[in-house]
Amino acid sequence: MQEAGIETFLPVAHQVREWSDRKKIVELPLFPGYGFVRINYLSGDRIRVLSVHGIVSFVGANGSGTPVPEQQIQDLRTLMLHKTACQPHPYIAVGRRVRIKGGALDGVEGVLTEQREDRSLVISLDPIQRSVSIRIEGYELEVL
Numbered sequence: 292m293q294e295a296g297i298e299t300f301l302p303v304a305h306q307v308r309e310w311s312d313r314k315k316i317v318e319l320p321l322f323p324g325y326g327f328v329r330i331n332y333l334s335g336d337r338i339r340v341l342s343v344h345g346i347v348s349f350v351g352a353n354g355s356g357t358p359v360p361e362q363q364i365q366d367l368r369t370l371m372l373h374k375t376a377c378q379p380h381p382y383i384a385v386g387r388r389v390r391i392k393g394g395a396l397d398g399v400e401g402v403l404t405e406q407r408e409d410r411s412l413v414i415s416l417d418p419i420q421r422s423v424s425i426r427i428e429g430y431e432l433e434v435l
Contacts, residue, residue: 295339298329302367302423304377321377322421325350327364332356350418357418366399366414370425380413380424388435396430403432 292299302321307314320326330336337356340346349356370377373395386402389412401412404424415422 292328292340292343297336297340300327300329300364300368302371304379305374321367321379321423322416322419325419325421327359359416359418362400363414363416366401367416367423369396369399370414370423375425377414377423377425380411380422382415382420382422383413384415384417384420386413389432390435391427392431392433394430396425396427400435403427 303318304321305316306319308317328336328340330340337349341348348354351357369375375396383402383404386404388400389403390400391397391412399412399414401414404411404413410427411424412427413422413424
């Protein structure tokens, strides 16, 4: 798709995999089965994407495609850029929404979860109903 001039984004997580003789850090898709593209829906980009081997459909009613809010994609890009440790999390759409103020993750938004002394920020992608969480100890937050 990139050769065809279509902007793609595949967020990955780094995991340690262990074999009998070695350990290795591998990159795995953060959301298995999902990749993201930026296209002009009215152009031929949609057909070019669907013609790529392995692409099944767009997410949305009847495979028509549903845009992911730009803020959600930008938040994931920020996590990937700074190699922030993140892990899949059950999808949540409601809760106390906050934004990180300052530091490498400045501007990242999500839902605050707290369990005992562990504070995490859950970033959800609404159209695919998937979420990731990151630990946010030491970051200043503002309530949205």
